[in-house]
Amino acid sequence: MPVIKLPYKYLERLTGADREKIIDRLPMMGSDVERIEEEQIDVEFFPNRPDLFSVEGVARAMRGFLEIETGLPGYKVEQGDTRFSVDPKLADIRPYLGSAIIRNISFDDESIECLMGLQESLHWAVGRGRAKVAIGVHDLDKVKAPFSYISSPRDRKFVPLDFENEVTMEQMLNEHPKGVDYAHLVEDKPLFPLIVDADDKVLSFPPIINGELTRVTKETKNILLDCTGTDERAVMTAVKIICTAMAEAGGRIEAVNVNGTVMPDLSPSERIVGVPACNKLLGLSLTPAEMAKLLEKMRFGAVADGDSHVKVTIPCYRSDILHDWDIYEDVSIAFGYENVPAELPPTFTIGKEHPSQKNLGTVREIMAGLGYMEMMPFTLSNERVLFDYMQRERNPKALPLMHPISEEHTLVRTDILPLLMETLKLNQHRELPQRLFAAGDVVESGETFQKAAAVIMHTEADFTEIYSAADVLLRELDLEYTVEDSSDPAYIEGRFGDIYVEGKKIGSFGEIHPQVILNFDMDQPVAGLEIDLRILR
Numbered sequence: 128m129p130v131i132k133l134p135y136k137y138l139e140r141l142t143g144a145d146r147e148k149i150i151d152r153l154p155m156m157g158s159d160v161e162r163i164e165e166e167q168i169d170v171e172f173f174p175n176r177p178d179l180f181s182v183e184g185v186a187r188a189m190r191g192f193l194e195i196e197t198g199l200p201g202y203k204v205e206q207g208d209t210r211f212s213v214d215p216k217l218a219d220i221r222p223y224l225g226s227a228i229i230r231n232i233s234f235d236d237e238s239i240e241c242l243m244g245l246q247e248s249l250h251w252a253v254g255r256g257r258a259k260v261a262i263g264v265h266d267l268d269k270v271k272a273p274f275s276y277i278s279s280p281r282d283r284k285f286v287p288l289d290f291e292n293e294v295t296m297e298q299m300l301n302e303h304p305k306g307v308d309y310a311h312l313v314e315d316k317p318l319f320p321l322i323v324d325a326d327d328k329v330l331s332f333p334p335i336i337n338g339e340l341t342r343v344t345k346e347t348k349n350i351l352l353d354c355t356g357t358d359e360r361a362v363m364t365a366v367k368i369i370c371t372a373m374a375e376a377g378g379r380i381e382a383v384n385v386n387g388t389v390m391p392d393l394s395p396s397e398r399i400v401g402v403p404a405c406n407k408l409l410g411l412s413l414t415p416a417e418m419a420k421l422l423e424k425m426r427f428g429a430v431a432d433g434d435s436h437v438k439v440t441i442p443c444y445r446s447d448i449l450h451d452w453d454i455y456e457d458v459s460i461a462f463g464y465e466n467v468p469a470e471l472p473p474t475f476t477i478g479k480e481h482p483s484q485k486n487l488g489t490v491r492e493i494m495a496g497l498g499y500m501e502m503m504p505f506t507l508s509n510e511r512v513l514f515d516y517m518q519r520e521r522n523p524k525a526l527p528l529m530h531p532i533s534e535e536h537t538l539v540r541t542d543i544l545p546l547l548m549e550t551l552k553l554n555q556h557r558e559l560p561q562r563l564f565a566a567g568d569v570v571e572s573g574e575t576f577q578k579a580a581a582v583i584m585h586t587e588a589d590f591t592e593i594y595s596a597a598d599v600l601l602r603e604l605d606l607e608y609t610v611e612d613s614s615d616p617a618y619i620e621g622r623f624g625d626i627y628v629e630g631k632k633i634g635s636f637g638e639i640h641p642q643v644i645l646n647f648d649m650d651q652p653v654a655g656l657e658i659d660l661r662i663l664r
Contacts, residue, residue, distance in 0.1 A: 129171070129180060129244075129247070129248040129251055129252065130161055130169050130170070130171055131169070131170050131171070131172065131179070131180055131181070131182075131185070131244065131248065132167050132169055132240070132241070132244060133167055133168050133169070133170060133182050133185060134166060134167045134182065134237045134241070135166060135167060135168070136166075136237070137182050137237050137238065137241065138168075138182050138185065138186055141182060141183060141186035141187075141375065141376070142185075142186040142189045142190055142193075142195070143190060143195050143196075144189070144190075144193055144195065146168075148193065149168075149189060150163065150168060152189070152192060152193060153168070153170060153185075153189070155192075155460070155463060155464070155465065156188060156189065156192050156460065157172065157173065157176070157179075157460060158170040158171065158172050158179075159171040159172075170185075174251075174252045175447040176447055177248070177249055177252045177253050177364070177368055177446065178368050178371070178372075178444040178445060178446075180244075180245050180248035180249060180252065180368075181241055181242075181244070181245040181248075181368075181372045182238075182241045183241070183371075183372040183373070183375035183376050184245075184368070184371075184372050184375070184444070186375065187200060187371075187375050187426060188425075188426060191423070191424050191425060191426040192424055192425070192461070194424060197423040197424055197426070198423045198426070198427075198428055199395060199423075199426065199427060199428030199440050199442055200371070200375075200426060200442060202370070202371055202374050202380060202393040202443070203379075203380065204227075204380045204381070204382050204391060204392075204393055205379060205380065205381045205382065206381075206382055207228055207381040207382045207383060207384075208272075208384075209228055209272045209273065209274070209351075209381070209382075209383045209384065210272065210273040210274070210383070210384045210385075211224065211226050211273065211274045211275070211276065211353075211383055211384065211385040211386070212273065212274075212275045212276065212385075212386060213276045213385065213386050214275070214276060214277040214278050216277075216278040216318060217276065217277075217278050217320055220278060220313070220316050220318065220319075220320055221261075221313075221320045221333060221334065221355050221356055221357055222357070223355065223356050223357065223358070223359045223362045224276050224353065224354070224355050224362070224385055225352075225353070225354040225355075225362045225363050225365065225366035225385070225390060225391065226274075226351070226352055226353050226354070226366070226383040226385055226390060226391075227352045227366055227369075227370050227380055227381070227382070227383055227390065227391045228267060228349065228350065228351055228352070228380070228381035228382075228383060229349070229350040229352060229370065229373045229374075229378040229379070229380060229381070230348070230349045230350075230378060230379045230381055231348065231349070231377065231378060231379050232347065232348060232349070232350060232373060232376065232377070232378045233348075233377065234343070234344070234345050234346075234347055235345060236345065238376065239343060239344075239345065242264065242343070242373075243264075245368075245369065245372060246262045246264060246369075249262060249365050249368065249369070250262060253361050253364055253365050253368075253446075254334075254356065254361065254365065255361075256309075257309055257312060257334040258312055258334075258356075258357065259356050259357055259358040259361045259362075260354055260355070260356035260358065260361045260362050260364075260365045261333040261334030261335075261354070261355050261356060262352075262353070262354050262365055262369070263322065263330065263331040263333060263337050263352070263353040263354075263355075264337075264343055264350055264351075264352060264369075265330050265331070265337065265341035265343070265350065265351040265352075265353070266341045266342065266343055266344070266347045266349070266350070266351075267341075267349040267350055267351040268347075268348065268349055269340055269341050270324040270326075270328055270330060270340070270341060270351070271324045271325040271326055271328075272324065272325060273324075273325055274322060274323070274324055274325070274330070274351070275322070275323050275324075276320065276321075276322050276353075276355065277320075277321050277322075277323060278318035278319070278320065278321070279296065279318060279319050279320070279321035280318065280319075281295065281296055281297045281317075281318070281319055282295045282296070282297060283295065283296050283319070283321060283329075284296075285329035285332070285338050285340075286338060286339040286340065287299055287303055287305075287306075287332070287335075287336040287337070287338060287339060288305075288336055288337050288338070288339050288342060289303075289339070290303065290339060296319045296321070296332055296335075299332065299335060299336060300313075300314055300335070303335070303336055305335055305336045306335050306336065309334055309335050310335075312334050312335075313334070313335065319332060320332070320333050320334075320355060322353055322355075328340055330351070330353070331353060333353070333355040334355065334356075350373070350378075352366065352369055352370070354366050354369075360446075363390070363391070363392075364446040366390065366391045367391055367392075367393060367443045367444050367446075368444050368446075370391050370393060371393065371442075371443065371444045380393065392443070393443045394443060395428065395440045395441055395442050395443055396440070396441045396443075397438065397439065397440055397441070398438075398439050398441060398448070398451070398454065399432055399436050399437070399438050399439070400436065400437055400439055400451045400454050400455070401435060401436055401451070402414070402415050402418055402435050402436060402437060403435055404451065404455070405418060405451075405454075405455045405458055408452065408455050409455060409458065409459050409462070409467075410467065411462065411467075413458070413462075414431075415431035415432065415433070415434065415435065415436065415437050416431045418431075418437050418458055419431050419437050421457075421458050421461035421462055422437065422439060422454070422457060422458060422461065424461040425457040425458075425460065425461050426442060427439050427440060427441060427442070427454075427457070428440030439454055482664070483576075483577055483660075483664075486577065486660055486663045487566045487567065487577060487579075487660070489603075489604065490566045490579045490600070490604070490660070491564075491566060493599065493600055493603045493604070494564040494566075494579070494581060494596075494600065497562075497596055497599060497600075498562055499562045499563060499564040499581055499596075500561075500562065500563055500564070501563075501564055501565065501566075502546075502547060502550050502563050502564070502565045503565065503567070504540070504543065504546035504547065504549070504550060504565055505536070505540075505546070506539060506540055506567075506568065507528070507536035507537075507538070507539060507540070508535075508536065508537075508538065508539075508540045508545070508546060509534060509535055509536065509537045509538065510525075510537065510538065512545050512546070512548075512549055513525070513538070513540065513541060513542060513545045513546075514545075515646075516545065516548070516643060516646040516647055517542075517544075517545050517548075517616075517617045517643055517646075518616035518617055518640060518642060518643055518646075519615070519616060519617055522541050522571070524541065524571040524572040525538045525539070525541050525570075525571065526538060526539040526570045526571075526573065539569075539570040540569050540570070541569050541570065541571050542569060542578065542580070542657060543565050543566070543567065543569065543578050543579070543580035543657060544580040544582070544617075544655050544656075544657040546565065546580075547563050547564070547565055547580055547581070547582045547655065548582065548639070548643070548647050548649075548653070548655070549647065550563060551563065551582060551584050551647070551649060551653065552647040552648055552649055555584070555649055555650075555651065559584060559585040559586065559651065560583065560584065560585030560588070561582075561583070561584045561585065562581070562582070562583050563581065563582050564579065564580065564581035564582075565579070565580055565581075566578070566579035566580075566660070576659070576660070576661050577660040577661070578634075578657060578658065578659055578660060579600075579657070579658055579660055580655065580656065580657040580658075581593075581596060581600075581655065581656050581657075582639075582653055582654070582655040583596075583653065583654045583655070584649070584651050584652070584653045585651065585652070586651060586652065587652070588638070588651070588652040588653055588654045589622075589638060589652070589654060590622045590623070590637055590638050590654065592654060593636050593637065593638070593654035593655065593656055594610075594624075594636060596636075596656065597626065597634075597636040597656045597658075600656075600658070601626070601628075601658075604663065606628050606662065607628065608626050608627060608628050608633075609626075609627045610624035610625065610626060610627070611624060611625050611627060612624065612625075613625040613635070615635060615637075616640060616643075617639065617640060617643055618635070618637040618638060618639060618640055619637065619638045619639070619640050619641070622637050622638040623635060623636060623637020623638060624636060624637060626658060628662050631662070633658050633659045633661075633662045634656065634657050634658030634659055635656065635657060636654075636655065636656030636657075637654065637655070637656075638652065638653075638654050639652075639653040639654060639655055
């Protein structure tokens with residue numbers, strides 16, 4: 128999570144409260160205080176509240192929380208005649224553009240730093256490292272409307288921020304620090320996105336770097352905002368958060384016409400929520416009027432709607448409100464977690480260790496005694512690591528994610544051994560030998576159960592060594608076992624065995640196949656084992 132710097136003087140001026148009161152109440156509003164310095168306080172907010180990633184946003188929320196100014200904040204968007212055109216050729220590059228003009232801004236060093244901090248925090252939280260959204264803030268008075276968002280040849284030259292001379296856009300990807308960091312977002316495109324003014328002067332090369340021409344300084348009075356990206360909702364979220372933050376700082380928001388669409392739209396949305404559902408979830412007994420008052424502390428518009436509902440008006444910058452429960456969470460924050468009455472539970476039970484956790488503890492104790500170091504691999508993995516690299520067929524019993532957020536996490540793990548191989552890959556620069564183990568949950572056909580796995584990597588790792596480890600583990604678990612030949616492409620043929628207990632296969636061990644080792648980009652012999660702990664039930 129990004130750390131937000133809140134300078135006391137600026138925060139006090141925008142909030143209308145002294146720093147002691149602000150510092151005391153900030154944690155109760157949902158922040159984690161990192162540091163309290165002489166001139167500022169550094170805090171973290173959860174990524175679902177990007178509207179709090181600026182001093183202006185925190186001050187707005189704090190005024191409501193302290194009941195200095197409650198209810199829905201209003202933002203006026205003035206008419207303007209500035210136009211922005213979008214090149215259709217950008218459809219397969221970065222198709223979406225959001226824009227606005229912010230006038231009459233008064234900057235000092237602190238407020239400029241806060242704006243740049245908000246920009247970078249949004250790049251992380253909303254933009255996913257600029258992949259979904261990249262933000263440009265420009266001195267409007269240094270350029271001339273109308274503006275164009277175009278697809279440009281890669282050899283186009285301009286002076287990027289912090290450079291003195293012109294370089295090509297291709298060169299920026301290799302020579303500019305931001306180009307090196309974000310080249311992967313555009314380097315495979317035949318054309319590059321570029322923002323230019325009426326005189327063909329370059330404002331920005333999104334998502335890489337702005338031009339030096341439009342650098343924002345203390346003399347800047349009017350700002351042109353551009354947000355480009357691959358996700359329209361994320362782009363417009365960034366526009367709304369920045370515009371409303373700048374309005375809190377005294378700026379006037381002016382509309383821009385982008386390909387016939389006038390933006391930004393800072394109008395609120397409405398939702399009707401149930402009071403009984405809120406009370407049941409929070410364990411409270413609020414009336415609709417009481418709930419509405421609490422929501423006004425959180426800067427919503429709210430009025431009682433009959434005996435069991437509240438009509439809530441949601442400010443445009445609250446992109447996190449997706450469900451009624453998001454509203455109820457704000458009710459609980461406004462009520463104050465410290466004010467929730469402490470009660471004994473209606474039932475009394477005596478806790479004890481779950482049998483599966485007891486078995487896992489026994490396995491951990493045995494493997495640690497053998498000199499193995501415990502790892503805790505992620506529960507989520509992907510087909511490539513779990514099956515393809517191991518030269519095994521994909522398991523139809525695996526539980527896939529409906530909406531994975533990355534190619535690295537597409538299903539719940541069915542085995543632990545492949546994840547230990549991945550751990551060895553990431554740590555092969557460490558000294559040898561390496562002996563690792565892990566024990567924990569796996570899922571097949573919707574059933575959650577436990578497995579344990581171990582690996583050895585060094586120049587002489589072999590069948591005998593891993594057999595010894597498997598033998599000690601099984602004997603200490605009081606399991607009588609036999610070993611039989613089988614076929615598993617993850618191991619070297621003839622140098623592995625399947626483990627049977629009471630006629631049932633519970634695992635395997637042996638020398639990992641050289642091709643599997645190469646698939647994980649390693650070059651040292653590896654031996655491994657894995658057993659199904661359901662046999663201990």
